[in-house]
Amino acid sequence: MPSPQNDKSSLSIETTHVSDRVVLVVSGRMDAENAPEFEEKCKACIAAGHTVVVADLSGLTYVSSMGLRSFLSVAKTLQSKGGALRLCSMKGLVKQVFEITGLLQVLSVYESVESAVL
Amino acid sequence: MSVPGATRSLTIAAKPAPLSAVTEFVRKGALEASLPEARIGELDLLIDELLMNVSIHAYPDDMPGDVTVTYSVPAPGELSVELADQGVEFNPLKTEPPDLTLSLQDRPIGGLGIHLVKTIATSLSYRREQGWNRLTFGISAGS
Numbered sequence: 001m002p003s004p005q006n007d008k009s010s011l012s013i014e015t016t017h018v019s020d021r022v023v024l025v026v027s028g029r030m031d032a033e034n035a036p037e038f039e040e041k042c043k044a045c046i047a048a049g050h051t052v053v054v055a056d057l058s059g060l061t062y063v064s065s066m067g068l069r070s071f072l073s074v075a076k077t078l079q080s081k082g083g084a085l086r087l088c089s090m091k092g093l094v095k096q097v098f099e100i101t102g103l104l105q106v107l108s109v110y111e112s113v114e115s116a117v118l
Numbered sequence: 119m120s121v122p123g124a125t126r127s128l129t130i131a132a133k134p135a136p137l138s139a140v141t142e143f144v145r146k147g148a149l150e151a152s153l154p155e156a157r158i159g160e161l162d163l164l165i166d167e168l169l170m171n172v173s174i175h176a177y178p179d180d181m182p183g184d185v186t187v188t189y190s191v192p193a194p195g196e197l198s199v200e201l202a203d204q205g206v207e208f209n210p211l212k213t214e215p216p217d218l219t220l221s222l223q224d225r226p227i228g229g230l231g232i233h234l235v236k237t238i239a240t241s242l243s244y245r246r247e248q249g250w251n252r253l254t255f256g257i258s259a260g261s
Contacts, residue, residue: 031137031166032135032137032166032170033137061159062159062162062163064163064166064167064170064231065167065170065228065230065231065234066170066231068227068230069227069228069230072222072225072227073227075222076222076223076227079222079223092159093159093160093163097163097234100233100234100237100238101216101218101230101233101234102216102218102219105218106220106221106222106225107222
């Protein structure tokens with residue numbers, strides 16, 4: 001039984017670049033308390049001129065509906081600029097949550113970082 | 119091991135949504151019910167969504183109030199959890215389901231929490247009783 005890990009510090013977002021694409025490596029848990037951090041990181045990428053943002057979710061273990069709001073909000077913003085939020089490598093509960101809410105069909109979802117940055 | 123039918127309760131301020139405290143509390147029930155690892159994340163999600171619901175809808179704006187979380191283990195592999203509050207009457211089960219066929223452009227960014235709860239919980243019920251909102255859900259090892 002793992003210990004509860006839903007404190008604010010449990011989300012980490014690292015900004016990297018792969019093949020000239022900005023890639024946010026999102027790890028930990030995303031809920032109401034920390035989802036805005038993801039939006040802030042994406043806003044910074046957009047402000048820097050990126051219209052395509054890749055989010056590597058391989059290390060994300062939990063997302064609530066408040067986290068989904070952030071993904072949707074960023075995806076809409078990027079789409080309005082002719083770009084996209086590309087999600088990749090989601091698994092487990094996170095993938096289940098995206099499936100249940102039908103977001104796998106409306107968001108750009110990739111199997112790997114390599115395919116998402118093309 | 120739990121005594122069959124025994125219940126445990128935690129009463130705590132509903133704002134800000136006390137996610138960590140309630141999750142930690144209810145996970146004891148998950149342990150007593152011997153829920154498998156795959157169910158723990160789902161249990162966290164159910165608690166998360168329903169606490170947010172209480173925080174936003176039962177106690178809107180700056181309205182203060184408590185939420186009482188009670189769990190029991192009706193049978194091995196089954197956990198029953200009730201969230202009770204004395205806020206504004208609100209039945210989340212009556213909310214309109216989201217239209218999952220809409221395009222990204224047309225999809226609202228909210229309204230997905232209760233849909234997640236309805237899909238993941240093994241059982242779900244609501245009743246308004248003498249000024250209390252009582253939302254009960256079940257989660258089982260095999261759900």
